[in-house]
Amino acid sequence: MSHFCRELSLLLLLLAHAQADNCLTAIVGETVQIPCSLNTEESLKTEDISVEWKTSEDLIVHSFVKGQDYWTNQAPQFKGRTQLFSSELSRGNLSLRLSSVSLTDDGGYTCNYHRSGEPTSRQLSQMCLQIAGRYSLPVVQGPASPVFKDHEVNFTCKSTGGFPEPKVQWSVNKELLQNSRRVNTILNRDSRGLYSVTSVLTVNVTGDVSVTCTVENDRLREKMTSAEIHYLIKAEKESNGVSGGTKVVVVLVAVLVVLVGLLIVVIMVLKRRKRKHQRPRTPVPSKDEESEAERL
Ligand SMILES: *[C@@H]1O[C@H](CO)[C@@H](O)[C@H](O)[C@H]1NC(C)=O
Ligand SMILES: *[C@@H]1O[C@H](CO)[C@@H](O)[C@H](O)[C@H]1NC(C)=O
Numbered sequence: 001m002s003h004f005c006r007e008l009s010l011l012l013l014l015l016a017h018a019q020a021d022n023c024l025t026a027i028v029g030e031t032v033q034i035p036c037s038l039n040t041e042e043s044l045k046t047e048d049i050s051v052e053w054k055t056s057e058d059l060i061v062h063s064f065v066k067g068q069d070y071w072t073n074q075a076p077q078f079k080g081r082t083q084l085f086s087s088e089l090s091r092g093n094l095s096l097r098l099s100s101v102s103l104t105d106d107g108g109y110t111c112n113y114h115r116s117g118e119p120t121s122r123q124l125s126q127m128c129l130q131i132a133g134r135y136s137l138p139v140v141q142g143p144a145s146p147v148f149k150d151h152e153v154n155f156t157c158k159s160t161g162g163f164p165e166p167k168v169q170w171s172v173n174k175e176l177l178q179n180s181r182r183v184n185t186i187l188n189r190d191s192r193g194l195y196s197v198t199s200v201l202t203v204n205v206t207g208d209v210s211v212t213c214t215v216e217n218d219r220l221r222e223k224m225t226s227a228e229i230h231y232l233i234k235a236e237k238e239s240n241g242v243s244g245g246t247k248v249v250v251v252l253v254a255v256l257v258v259l260v261g262l263l264i265v266v267i268m269v270l271k272r273r274k275r276k277h278q279r280p281r282t283p284v285p286s287k288d289e290e291s292e293a294e295r296l
């Protein structure tokens, strides 16, 4: 029983996958052609052909009745955007051209054909349309002022007009940044429902740094990478460049110089005193000294 369930779910999974693969991807603002064709060798008379393109919600996308476009029952959101290929109709090619695609066009589409004289109409194709938006080339901006070593710096990456949500990745010095907690990515939606993305990367710069940002659209299998920006790192300014360690060394050297100086002075004083003590022991006093002694 559980085996059967597993097989069934596998089958359902495969079906779901096939369904997704059967989807056409259309790009916002562009034109898409939704295929529908009648397997026929004979050439048809267009006045015998009636075609009705509908959404899965039963809105009329395009009506063509007995050789003529019929606009009256067309859903307003498709006004002026649909067209059949008139020269292809006689060959059984009933494909629909839909222009100025928007996000709301996402969904299922059916192509129903009726030939004059036949009792019923036939559904010839069922397609699903998924919509994507192309992200603009991302642009990275770094700080405007000079960057000093061991400082925190923000880089900002911007890209607009995409759908669905993007994957944003940063590379620092050509290495892909993995799961960084120092990236802050914000999405906004515009009036058309498209995303604009702003991602801020914070780095502690320890040397010259180069940065790129990549915005990926899975649905379009498209990766857009910004130009690489380079920052040359300046050493700290001289005024605050003397670190604590250097200060200690300078003070120590000064203290040492003073101590050595004191020592020299002390030694000289001691030597002089020693000489004075030795004087009385000089063996022969000079005559001058004798006479002086007499005078006293
Ligand atoms: C139907 O016509 C369109 C427009 O000329 C063409 O691009 C498409 O390939 C045709 N489809 C078939 C099945 O011939
Ligand atoms: C960098 O950006 C964060 C927000 O992501 C902000 O909090 C911080 O102040 C910024 N730092 C600098 C140096 O601009």
Ligand SMILES: *[C@@H]1O[C@H](CO)[C@@H](O)[C@H](O)[C@H]1NC(C)=O
Pocket: 150, 152, 204
């Ligand atoms: C970056 O530098 C700041 C301040 O020097 C420090 O608090 C922070 O932990 C550093 N972050 C990293 C990721 O090195």
